[in-house]
Amino acid sequence: MSHSNLYLTAFSTIVIKEIDRFTRIWLQTIIPPAISMALYFLIFGNLIGTRIGQMQGFTYVQFIAPGLIMMSIINNSYANVVSSFFGAKFQRHIEEMLVAPIPNIIILAGYIVGGIARGLLVGIVVTIVALFFTKLDIHSFAITIGVVVLSCILFSLGGFINAVFARKFDDISIIPTFILTPLIYLGGVFYSIDLLPDFWQNASKLNPILYIVNAFRYGIIGISDINIVSAFLIIILFIIILFSVCLYLLNTGKGIRS
Amino acid sequence: MKALQITNLEKTYANGFHALKGIDLEVSQGDFFALLGPNGAGKSTTIGVITTLVRKTSGKVTVFDFDLDTKMVEAKSMIGIVPQEINFSQFESPLEIVLNQGGYYGIKRKQARERAKKYLTQLGLWEKRNDPSRTLSGGMKRRLMIARALIHEPQLLILDEPTAGVDVELRRSMWQFLRDINRKGTTILLTTHYLEEAESLCRNVAIIDRGQIIENSSIRSLLSKMHFETFILDVDRAIETLPLLEGFTLYKTEDDTVLEAVISKGQNLNELFTLLSEKGIRIISMRNKSNRLEELFVRLLDKNNREAI
Numbered sequence: 001m002s003h004s005n006l007y008l009t010a011f012s013t014i015v016i017k018e019i020d021r022f023t024r025i026w027l028q029t030i031i032p033p034a035i036s037m038a039l040y041f042l043i044f045g046n047l048i049g050t051r052i053g054q055m056q057g058f059t060y061v062q063f064i065a066p067g068l069i070m071m072s073i074i075n076n077s078y079a080n081v082v083s084s085f086f087g088a089k090f091q092r093h094i095e096e097m098l099v100a101p102i103p104n105i106i107i108l109a110g111y112i113v114g115g116i117a118r119g120l121l122v123g124i125v126v127t128i129v130a131l132f133f134t135k136l137d138i139h140s141f142a143i144t145i146g147v148v149v150l151s152c153i154l155f156s157l158g159g160f161i162n163a164v165f166a167r168k169f170d171d172i173s174i175i176p177t178f179i180l181t182p183l184i185y186l187g188g189v190f191y192s193i194d195l196l197p198d199f200w201q202n203a204s205k206l207n208p209i210l211y212i213v214n215a216f217r218y219g220i221i222g223i224s225d226i227n228i229v230s231a232f233l234i235i236i237l238f239i240i241i242l243f244s245v246c247l248y249l250l251n252t253g254k255g256i257r258s
Numbered sequence: 259m260k261a262l263q264i265t266n267l268e269k270t271y272a273n274g275f276h277a278l279k280g281i282d283l284e285v286s287q288g289d290f291f292a293l294l295g296p297n298g299a300g301k302s303t304t305i306g307v308i309t310t311l312v313r314k315t316s317g318k319v320t321v322f323d324f325d326l327d328t329k330m331v332e333a334k335s336m337i338g339i340v341p342q343e344i345n346f347s348q349f350e351s352p353l354e355i356v357l358n359q360g361g362y363y364g365i366k367r368k369q370a371r372e373r374a375k376k377y378l379t380q381l382g383l384w385e386k387r388n389d390p391s392r393t394l395s396g397g398m399k400r401r402l403m404i405a406r407a408l409i410h411e412p413q414l415l416i417l418d419e420p421t422a423g424v425d426v427e428l429r430r431s432m433w434q435f436l437r438d439i440n441r442k443g444t445t446i447l448l449t450t451h452y453l454e455e456a457e458s459l460c461r462n463v464a465i466i467d468r469g470q471i472i473e474n475s476s477i478r479s480l481l482s483k484m485h486f487e488t489f490i491l492d493v494d495r496a497i498e499t500l501p502l503l504e505g506f507t508l509y510k511t512e513d514d515t516v517l518e519a520v521i522s523k524g525q526n527l528n529e530l531f532t533l534l535s536e537k538g539i540r541i542i543s544m545r546n547k548s549n550r551l552e553e554l555f556v557r558l559l560d561k562n563n564r565e566a567i
Binding site: 003005006007009010012013014016017020024087088091092093095096097098099100101102253257258 | 271303306309310311312313330331332333334335337339341343344345346347348349354355358359360361362363364365366406
């Protein structure tokens with residue numbers, strides 16, 4: 001058997017296993033974000049949003065919809081990889097892959113595609129939920145799909161790094177709780193940074209999630225606080241950095257080989 | 259051809275523990291080889307290095323002449339591993355576990371299904387193939403790990419204490435299964451705490467202690483090094499005073515109808531029976547006090563400990 005055939009089969013096995021894992025527990029993985037989104041739209045969109053009025057020419061619910069969808073995508077792609085890889089480490093069945101003739105990059109790619117799959121599926125589900133509350137015309141399909149896929153990759157890589165360093169289950173919730181959630185909430189999901197004083201506008205630009213949310217918002221409703229090209233470049237830069245870190249950790253066996 | 263060749267293997271863990279101190283080991287193709295040693299001797303570290311779960315400090319490992327460092331894919335494809343600890347997902351079914359493992363070795367689903375059916379059936383797990391693996395008994399979990407290790411039909415099967423905690427009947431059936439696959443050409447490297455298991459299954463043995471190989475030979479030649487054996491004799495009446503038998507050493511036990519006899523190499527058991535008979539003592543039954551390999555194993559380790567001190 002050629003190496004490429006072996007790698008392809010191994011890669012597809014990891015991807016299928018990952019998709020099977022999160023679809024088997026759909027009550028924990030797919031339904032909660034849909035319910036959360038429905039509540040966000042109901043409370044912030046319909047109840048409070050009607051009092052806020054227009055935001056950059058759109059209703060408030062239209063303005064926050066891309067950010068809320070992206071929030072679900074980010075959280076779920078991250079959660080998929082961190083929980084799956086840490087679970088495999090904890091139960092030691094990661095050894096099934098480590099003893100097999102699979103290069104580390106294939107293992108990493110398999111987990112990332114698993115994270116992309118869950119991010120996309122949850123993104124589709126919450127978009128359907130959003131359509132019950134507001135009308136969304138896609139401004140640019142290419143930008144929308146591009147930013148979704150890149151965001152899934154980025155946060156899958158983040159989840160992977162978290163899982164490598166995690167030693168107990170508490171450790172896989174520390175980053176999402178204390179870093180990811182604040183960055184998402186302060187990343188322009190609910191407001192335009194134009195509303196902030198200059199200092200906080202500049203401070204916000206240090207938050208990578210601001211670029212993701214704005215790029216996605218541009219793809220859907222055509223408005224952004226950030227230059228789109230800059231946004232894509234920053235996302236890609238972060239992907240390259242995190243991908244290199246992940247590969248380094250796998251190659252040195254951090255947390256998985258003695 | 260050598261199925262496994264280990265040259266000057268060293269492993270020092272991050273905490274400074276020097277687990278392997280320049281091990282050299284060869285396992286020939288088709289062999290059934292035992293790697294024995296007390297807890298912490300370096301058996302699992304050695305297996306960890308071969309399976310790449312442990313990163314070696316220095317040395318060389320080749321599997322069927324494929325260097326594990328430079329021909330990783332070829333070398334790993336040759337190896338199947340049955341680890342000491344349960345290490346499959348408790349949420350997946352036996353069939354999923356085995357199929358996925360096949361996938362990691364590049365086996366297409368269709369072929370993997372055929373092999374999964376073959377090995378799960380042979381190991382008595384086919385009926386349980388769709389049950390969550392956490393519901394399997396301890397023995398079934400061990401057999402599942404063997405089926406998983408065989409899915410890519412490796413040339414070298416490594417079993418790290420495969421029958422630990424398994425009942426006697428199941429252990430015997432696993433032995434038969436392993437003998438069969440060895441007879442069909444699979445080289446087997448076995449570590450075990452049951453020395454009876456090694457004596458019964460293996461042709462060659464290496465004993466490792468404190469990270470060094472202290473004995474490496476065939477089981478037959480190792481057993482021939484025994485200078486004496488201890489037998490338990492069940493006699494027909496209570497013995498109050500031990501009879502003096504020229505050339506033989508007898509010991510009493512807590513049970514007055516049981517004697518221990520130490521027989522040196524070259525001594526004749528018939529002679530002992532005759533002497534006992536002359537003293538009016540009839541032997542009802544006789545057995546070895548302990549497994550022969552076990553006696554040797556303990557003596558070798560004692561000797562190594564004394565030398566270390």
